Amino acid sequence: MTTDRDAELSALLDGALPAREESALRDEITRLPELAARLEELARVDAVLRALPARPVPGDLRARLQTKLDAERSDRPLLSARRDAAPRRPLGRRAWLAGFGAAAAAAAAALFVMIGGPRDPNLEPERELASKAPALVAPNGIEQPRDTVLAEARPEPSTGAIPLEPAGIESVGSSEPIAAVSPQPAPLPELAPGPLVDAAPEQTPSEPTQLAATESATISSDDEGTADESAAALSLAPEEQDAPPEQLALAPAAVPLYVELTDDEADALGKLELHDAGIVGVLDLLGELDGLEAEAS
Amino acid sequence: MLDEDVRLMLAFRDGDDAAFDALFERWAGKLLRFLERMVRDAAVAEELVQETFLRVHRARSRYAPDAKFSTWLYTIASNVARNELRRPFRRAPHDSTDLEREDGRPLELAAEESPVDDIVSARREGAEVEAALKLLPERQRAALWLAAVEGLPYAEVAAALETTESSVKALVHRARVALAEQLANARAKLSPEEKPVLIRGGAR
Numbered sequence: 001m002t003t004d005r006d007a008e009l010s011a012l013l014d015g016a017l018p019a020r021e022e023s024a025l026r027d028e029i030t031r032l033p034e035l036a037a038r039l040e041e042l043a044r045v046d047a048v049l050r051a052l053p054a055r056p057v058p059g060d061l062r063a064r065l066q067t068k069l070d071a072e073r074s075d076r077p078l079l080s081a082r083r084d085a086a087p088r089r090p091l092g093r094r095a096w097l098a099g100f101g102a103a104a105a106a107a108a109a110a111l112f113v114m115i116g117g118p119r120d121p122n123l124e125p126e127r128e129l130a131s132k133a134p135a136l137v138a139p140n141g142i143e144q145p146r147d148t149v150l151a152e153a154r155p156e157p158s159t160g161a162i163p164l165e166p167a168g169i170e171s172v173g174s175s176e177p178i179a180a181v182s183p184q185p186a187p188l189p190e191l192a193p194g195p196l197v198d199a200a201p202e203q204t205p206s207e208p209t210q211l212a213a214t215e216s217a218t219i220s221s222d223d224e225g226t227a228d229e230s231a232a233a234l235s236l237a238p239e240e241q242d243a244p245p246e247q248l249a250l251a252p253a254a255v256p257l258y259v260e261l262t263d264d265e266a267d268a269l270g271k272l273e274l275h276d277a278g279i280v281g282v283l284d285l286l287g288e289l290d291g292l293e294a295e296a297s
Numbered sequence: 298m299l300d301e302d303v304r305l306m307l308a309f310r311d312g313d314d315a316a317f318d319a320l321f322e323r324w325a326g327k328l329l330r331f332l333e334r335m336v337r338d339a340a341v342a343e344e345l346v347q348e349t350f351l352r353v354h355r356a357r358s359r360y361a362p363d364a365k366f367s368t369w370l371y372t373i374a375s376n377v378a379r380n381e382l383r384r385p386f387r388r389a390p391h392d393s394t395d396l397e398r399e400d401g402r403p404l405e406l407a408a409e410e411s412p413v414d415d416i417v418s419a420r421r422e423g424a425e426v427e428a429a430l431k432l433l434p435e436r437q438r439a440a441l442w443l444a445a446v447e448g449l450p451y452a453e454v455a456a457a458l459e460t461t462e463s464s465v466k467a468l469v470h471r472a473r474v475a476l477a478e479q480l481a482n483a484r485a486k487l488s489p490e491e492k493p494v495l496i497r498g499g500a501r
Contacts, residue, residue: 002474010470014444016451016462045476046445048426055333057325058343065321065347069354 009039013046302366310357317357321350327447328374334442335378337431345381349374364456367449371457375439382435422480429479433472440465441472 003009011017012025029035299307302323308316325346332342332349352373360369430438436458443454444465451462451469458465 002478006474007466007470010473011466013473014451014469016466041477041481042473044422044480045426045473048422048480049430049442049446049476052330052423052427054326054330055339057329057346061325061343061346062318062321064343065350068347068351072351072355 003035003038005035005038006042009035009042012039013043299362300366303362306353306357306360306366307362310360317350317354320353324370325350328370331371331439331442331447332374332378334430334438335375335435336381341381345374345377348377352377365453367447368453368456371443371447371449371453372459375457375459378439379435422483425479425483426476429476433475436460437468437472437475440468441476444469445473 008017008021008025012022017025029039302320305316305320305323309320328346328349329342332345333339336342336345349370353370430441433441439458440454443449443457444451449457451465454465454469455462458468460468
């Protein structure tokens with residue numbers, strides 16, 4: 001039976017009442033049997049929960065994790081090497097504000113390229129987009145109906161993540177559709193010069209998994225691990241600027257970025273045109289970085 | 298003096314891979330149980346344990362021991378679970394512990410298997426509570442589990458769930474009351490001699 005004292009009794013069970021309130025409540029409990037009975041009912045919940053059978057950790061779980069760690073290491077040599085090189089500090093507030101300007105510029109560049117780029121027949125869409133506006137445009141850099149982009153570029157349809165990856169690089173399972181719609185289908189090495197050429201062939205195809213996030217770099221509201229990637233892609237972080245310029249230009253191409261959307265956001269996005277989606281992506285990304293900053297600290 | 302988890306994490310940050318193994322050993326089980334309750338699917342929970350440790354691995358160089366390690370870890374795990382639960386087209390959860398029938402109602406123990414002691418009663422109650430737990434809103438489930446089972450102080454639960462202590466207090470309270478209701482209903486169905494002995498002095 002629910003009582004108006006349940007909240008206090010519950011807090012008492014968790015040892016969360018201030019000392020004075022706790023001792024007053026305990027006095028009451030000794031005087032009022034119904035209060036004592038109610039405390040027992042609530043305590044019983046805890047006892048039953050703690051007694052739930054605990055399934056042992058599967059013996060191969062650590063090995064499965066290692067497989068993913070190894071795959072990640074070979075997938076992203078640039079990023080992991082950079083990360084290992086020097087301990088990073090979380091983005092400070094000032095860096096975040098400075099980054100906003102840079103990201104806004106990136107968004108503007110993305111818009112410009114999306115609108116202007118494909119109309120110029122002399123442009124190589126992939127290279128152009130990858131260098132100017134990483135992570136903000138459709139995979140093949142061509143303006144096309146939103147539905148087509150979202151449907152074809154999505155590497156794992158069940159994730160609901162909207163891929164904002166540049167230029168036909170990677171994402172197991174998505175290279176096929178991208179090549180199909182690209183005017184200049186190009187093999188991976190051409191699109192990924194430099195150190196990435198070495199990295200690409202070593203990629204191990206991801207195992208079928210429920211987690212799209214596992215094999216690909218996923219930007220989500222809490223993904224502290226990929227904060228670096230997002231920062232690199234948008235040239236946000238001041239710390240990134242000491243990296244060789246060619247690495248900065250290349251790193252985004254190697255890291256497909258996704259922005260995870262809530263259902264509401266996805267609905268809202270559905271009402272927007274593609275270039276609006278680019279902006280939404282940037283804003284989301286910025287919001288995420290803000291959250292990451294808090295989480296990392 | 299640093300707690301053992303913080304010491305291990307700092308060692309891992311500084312290049313000691315064995316420390317990562319030790320952290321996995323210490324925490325994989327608790328994370329698995331927490332995540333199983335969150336996503337209600339054993340296989341997915343295993344994936345999420347891996348994802349949580351992947352994130353720990355990735356974040357190692359940025360780790361600073363300014364919060365309890367458990368708080369940090371549960372923050373990551375909660376976020377991982379939340380992402381999973383928000384994923385569209387998420388596979389419908391199936392029950393890993395065979396406590397449910399296909400129609401989602403708790404499995405009743407066979408009649409001849411009459412409970413003879415508290416263990417069996419507890420198992421029966423466990424099935425009821427487990428089923429009721431699954432129906433709770435995600436945040437109530439998380440808050441109750443972390444506070445009542447893992448024994449985290451409200452401040453830590455609040456940090457892990459990115460909310461306030463007062464809202465944790467309310468979440469835990471609502472969850473506990475809902476499950477107590479379920480237990481009371483379950484007991485009402487039992488004959489008097491089957492009723493389990495209530496635990497005395499449950500406050501800690």
